Amino acid sequence: MSDRVLVLVRHGQSEWNLKNLFTGWRDPGLTEQGVAEAKRAGALLKAEGLAFDVAFTSALTRAQNTCQLVLGEMGLDGLKTIRDQALNERDYGDLSGLNKDDARAKWGEEQVHQWRRSYDVPPPGGESLRDTVARTLPFYIQEILPCVLRGEKTLVAAHGNSLRALVMVLERLSPEGIMKRELATGAPILYRLAADSTVIEHRDLIA
Template identity: 80%
Template sequence: MSDRILVLVRHGQSEWNLKNLFTGWRDPALTEQGVMEAKRAGVRLKAEGLVFDAAFTSALTRAQNTCALILNEMGQGALEPVKNQALNERDYGDLSGLNKDDARGKWGEAQVHLWRRSYDVPPPGGESLRDTVARTLPYYVQEILPSVLRGNRTLVTAHGNSLRALIMVLEKHTPESILKRELATGSPIIYRLNADSTVEQKLDLAA
């Protein structure tokens, strides 16, 4: 088997996840549970025998703190991650900071569902999943994938929708099927890649 290893982890639970708020590019901290989820991810990855050579994360605190907590649990606190807003969560625009139930009351269940679960319809002032893919995938292709293909065991801590953009390519999802791909907070997915960047093996460490 190859050493071309890519690990994706959605950040641990944030304060706004707990409050059922649209978060997007807003920057709430991790909850106590989120901190525990990140630490547990580090314990699990260490148990798999992994040692990382490179790490990437978003420009948002919840992803950066998740990355730091994972690396500390693995005894790799000195590894400095590359931070880039290309890995940020989908921008929810005018929905950011709103309770999801309140948003349904304002715009209606059907409209909010369309914004959340369609591939290419953005909320007012925000991004669709297609927009997020268009932002995230070039960064993956130009920066993250070359690291993995060089044999660097690479950790990416980011967000539900920015990680969906990567998973869409790795797992060969369609615009329809990727919408159903759920990602638990703080749960690592380990991919071992072939030399042509396709997936040789996948291990999901979801709780």
């Protein structure tokens, strides 16, 4: 069994997830459900017998709080945690803060769907998933992957789209495939890597 362990966790439900708002780089906190999801993720990882050596998270509160709650549930308070905006959520630009239904009423169902689900069409003033990959992947290669390959069990607590950028590479998904890959809030994905950084095992951990 490889000791090159990488775990990705999307933050728990945020206040704006609950309100069906485009969030992006805006910084709402977790809901009570989001806190419970983060703690459950920690309990699932503890049940796997994992103990992390290092954690990474974004510059946004909801991911940082999720990271802290996961580690706290595992008895790993105080673990070295690196925060970087390279792991921030996709920037939704002019859509940020808007209700998704209101956005559809303003721009039309088809246009909003394209902004949300296409790989390379950004919303006005924002990032496409392709842009997010271009921002997130170098940080993964330069900062996260070396930790994993050294045998440091590594946690990344971030966002749906910044994590999709990593999943796309780890699972070798096409641009079409990654847009269909759903990442539930507070649901850890466990990867074990070979020495050449390819994935030899991956599991979605669910309660």
